[in-house]
Amino acid sequence: MTIKGSCCCGGVRFELFEPPLMMGTCHCSRCRKAGSGVYAYVRAEAFHWLAGRDLVVRYQPRPPMRFNRSFCRRCGTSLGDPDSGRILAIAASCLDDDPGVRVAFEEYGPDAPPWEKPA
Ligand SMILES: [Zn+2]
Ligand SMILES: [Zn+2]
Known part of the structure; x- marks a missing residue:
């Protein structure tokens, strides 16, 4: 069983083998803006591009920020x-199938904006 993922326009497609x-x-504010x-944290061996790798661009932040954004x-x-x-x-928002795993932790909770949760 594979778990498929794609971008909004469908040009980029990938699958997870596990x-x-x-x-x-x-x-955090950087994830929010991105x-x-x-x-979803996936082993590199379990990730496979299906289409559109040429459409993928990457933003590399200046140190000390280190997480790239594609x-x-x-x-x-x-x-x-x-x-x-x-x-x-992997941005879980790209997944087209239920990965079978659920969110287990949160990071930068105090940085969440006041409008994020229902008032
Ligand atoms: Zn796209
Ligand atoms: Zn973040």
Whole structure:
């Protein structure tokens, strides 16, 4: 069983050969601006591009910030960072199938904006 993922325009498609190791939500301002906050952590060996790798552009922040941000350059969908590390942080918002794993932790909770939760 594979878990499929794609961008908004459908140009970028990928699949996971196994469920994520874990999932977590980050509330920091950088994730918020990048348009993603929930990540599925996947072993690099379990990630496979199906289409559109040429559409993927990457933003590399200046140190000390270190997490790269990849996007589809046609539709802007935030993909997480599918290109670096042994454990990839994939934007869970791209997943088309239920990964079978649930969010287990949150990061930067105090940085969450006041409008994030229902008033
Ligand atoms: Zn796209
Ligand atoms: Zn973050």
